[in-house]
Amino acid sequence: MDELRxxxxxxxxxxxxxxxxxxMQHRGLxxxxxxxxxxxxxxxSNxxxxxxxxxxEPDFDENYAHYLDLKAQGEDVKWDMKTGRMKE
Structure with missing residues (x-):
């Protein structure tokens, strides 16, 4: 497993x-x-x-999983919530 130190x-x-x-207050961060x-x-824990x-979610949607794979490879891709696919 990859690790974050x-x-x-x-x-x-x-x-x-x-x-x-x-x-500096920011609840989200x-x-x-x-x-x-x-x-x-x-x-x-792992x-x-x-x-x-x-x-x-990538476990249940192949298009979103592919999108995340491309993001991990450094590709500049965007996700379209309306279509459930990457933006062209």
Missing amino acids: IDEVLLNECLHLLTYDEN RNLLEMVAMAGYRYR YRVVLTHGDF
Whole structure:
């Protein structure tokens, strides 16, 4: 499994800024970093990050799975929620 290595002190500093600094407060970023921190605290567990886009999930939609594969390869592709396909 791929691994994400993050310095705990840096992560905690970022969380502190996003929580208490009035110029840096951002609930979305704070919640995202809190999830990353919790995954790190529970280091004995194997994690898998599953990206979703509305109702689309790569495990259940081949088009969305292909789109994510292309993103992983560095392709500049966009997802169209209306059609459930990549934008041309």
